[in-house]
Amino acid sequence: MGKARSEDPLFGRIVYWWRVLRDTTAFRVSTGIARRVTGRPLVIAIPYLWLIFFFVIPFIIVLKISFAESRIAMPPYSPLWEWVTTSTMQIKLTMSNFGFLFEDALYKNAYLSSVRIAFISTLFCLLIGYPMAYGMARSKPSTRNILLLLIVLPFWTSFLLRVYAWIGLLKNNGVINNILLSLGIIKEPIVMMQTDFAVYLGIVYSYLPFMILPLYSTLEKMDITLLEAAADLGCRPIKAFLKITLPLSIPGIVAGCMLVFIPAVGEYVIPALLGGPDTLMIGRVLWDEFFANRDWPVASAVAIAMLLLLVIPIMLFQYFQGREMRAHR
């Protein structure tokens, strides 16, 4: 049958022209592109485009502003480049904004304080979240789902609302103080609002689920027979936890800590609502710089510096995760 076909003059001509077309460079290039654009690259392109539009471009704009000079104008900063004559372009990079961050101790203190508050909050999240995640992972599968739902449940109400609710609980004539006063445990209301305590409480409360969920997923996946094997080899339960469970849950600990620490450093809402005037966090400094001082270049420099501060832990996280992935392959 194949022979009969090739003897057919029309068929022969089609084959000939197909070969000619196939060998042209333009055809090769275009099919090559088509092959590359379809499928996986297309799927990956969507989040990348999202990142370019909503992260990379705004970042470049903020970076540009951070090298400008503050002006009382619209917009409130100097342009980065100017045409002095028709043939001369003047690019002016103002470094003083970044210099200013080092000169004024406020910024340094705000950064350090943010990192300290985020670090301590992360530690508390870990200490509270680990036993919770452990208990969940070791409970019966039916109760496990209910417990998991309870952890996720707060997300169904607005984050702002939940922080506001804490004001109602913590303020001097709030729920907690009223109960303690009426029970006669305290004579004077305890000042809890507008203190660092309230900020820690707010951050730990808000970010606890982000600690619990990755911890739970690593602990739940863990093979229980490993603990039986440890017991079989003469290892007591507490030691088995330290030697087996804890090391195997490190990926969960790292993921949970990063998920809490990174947003906590830049947290603005919680210190603004629950913190006092002396609760110094970089998110509030940024806000003040932008809206109170209207010094956009310095505010941008603060933002860039904060970003660098956060990118380092993210990169460390990625590194650990990558190493972990390779180790389990």
Next chain:
Amino acid sequence: MSANPRQAQGRGAPWNDPKAQPYVVIDHVTKKFGEFVAVNNVSLKIYQGEIFCLLGGSGCGKTTLLRMLAGFEMASSGSMSIDGQDMSGIPPYNRPVNMMFQSYALFPHMTVEDNIAFGLRQEGRAKADVRKRVDDMLAIVKMSQFARRKPHQLSGGQRQRVALARSLVKRPKLLLLDEPLGALDRKLREHTQFELVNIQEQLGVTFVVVTHDQEEAMTLASRIGVMNHGEIVQVGTPSEIYEFPNSRFVADFIGSVNMFEGRLIEDRPDHVRIASDDLGATIFVDHGISAAPGITVWAAIRPEKIRLARERPSQPDNVVPGVIKEIAYMGDMSIYLVQLETGRIVRVTQPNVDRDSESQFTWDERVFLHWHAESPVIVTQ
């Protein structure tokens, strides 16, 4: 259990010596999970140096029994003792027992040598001592060159050897093995089976092995305990279990068998006769059984114990005509499925002694099946 005169009286069979002290005593142990009875009133005596196989299908309670010996499950009633010491209330980490898990349960974050050293370090031994014993153990299981690897860098067979090394390094008197060869391919299994027996003899450990694979049990075990629905159905050496099964279940579970239902029509001390509608003939057995005449019994005949002939053999009994329906050539032997006049299909295996294909039987050939009077096993349940 039938007290058969031909029962193996093998050398070094402590279970036949009334004065021998059992190493493990399981005394009327029952384990319930809620309403479900996993292990039902099991009593067993296991002796030092034995390889005792618990054999049964999935869900028969064999693994639960093993886990109770290890201390992961507590018996609902009954007691267990190991080396004369009562085990009730003793947690796994205080038992003189080690277990090799079905999944091997190697610690994924530790190297091979750290996995093996884990048990020794729990005892607080000196570093040099741990080092030496780990090295010795690695040499025994031939894994010395893989000491620094992590479990995920090993093949299935290598992991199995590490798991074995880890469970043996503390020199337990009793080693529990849960489906030790389950995850290995056939070639590796056969090799490892012999290796296991070698190591067991070398170290003088008592093994209790759980398996669902009758072949594995046959090659490994000194004795087999067949389990069904949480109960021990029969205990005996592999040949006892194979040649003298005490029930239809055991006969069916171990190897393949032709089972004929029949009625006991003649019961003498030296022979019995069974009328079987299934077979369309009477079966003559050259030994007596203790049962009332007229009751329903089953005659179990192994396929390799039935012979095929073209001419009617001269023997008066145990001859049935049939037609060959299927032949499976296995190389060393052939399996024939022969249809009797009653319609019943009988499985017969014959060794292929001659290379000449002329002498072999062929499809639709009329043949006579015959067997020795000692071959059938009569079971009443």
